Amino acid sequence: MIRIFLTGYMGAGKTTLGKAFARALNVPFVDLDWYIEERFHKSIRELFTERGEASFRELERNMLHEVAEFEDVIVSTGGGTPCFFDNMEYMNGHGQTVFLDVHPDILFRRLRIATVQRPILQGKTDEELYAFIVDALAKRAPYYTQARYRFDGGHLESHRQIAESVQQLRKLLEV
Template sequence: MKSIYLVGFMGSGKSTVGKLLAEKLGFRFVDIDQEIEKKEGKKIKDIFREKGESYFRDLEKRMIESFLESKNLVVSTGGGLGADSENMRKMKENGTVIWLDTPLETVLDRCKDDDERPLLKKDRYELEKLFEKRKDVYAQANIKVNTEGKSPEQIVNEILGRLR
């Protein structure tokens, strides 16, 4: 079976849902952010600080490309990776893209104590603009799942039902 790519804003549950979904499908789970940290030998926040966001986005593009030909994967993408039109097109050509649509308020609540996410350093207005801009690309996904008020298990079951 082709791979499944989970997209959505930071804190939307891509990693949590991805692990559960992979388990249910008997697929391998890949977290692009973790793969980048492993390859670079440092945390994403340190990559951002030392080399900048554009360097990191280039790493994301190269990393996702290394998994595009793979089968039977559930891939958790970083929030910015899935918001890039070129990446979206490539993922859709090679698998099914699922957008975990989560309201900004929920995301901010989930991430409030997380100092590992460089983009959370932006002010509220900048985050809202980024969120709205990214939604335009996320909306190109094959499947949109509204996550509000649902447990990870409920989200996985909805995805499984929609994949059939």
């Protein structure tokens, strides 16, 4: 049975690599944020706004526990998922965990063009955005680094790089 959780900061490539990896292994791919949105028929932003962070994180945890029961699946978690409750420990106990580690410079470049889709980033100057990323990574590092595997997510810019990363990840996880 294959059950792999991809963790890391927003823009790390969890969805990009997760979809390609799932295709290569011929297993389903679940993006936890998309899963939550489908279940509740609301965007993550709406749920976060309506419920507040504490209630949203509880809901997120419950949905994580639900998808962690799926067999033969690749799960991309939300960037904050590992940082709440015992989520990291839970994922480690229910499958293989991979932290997609990406240098702040690369995250900045990726997220700078995605601020429209990510409300938390809107309105930030380049300097504010970079500082925001560096600060968030420092706060989340103690959780991300609990993953069993650390993988360089900085090389997901082309089809070739994604294919190479899939092969490297297959080798790392021996799947």
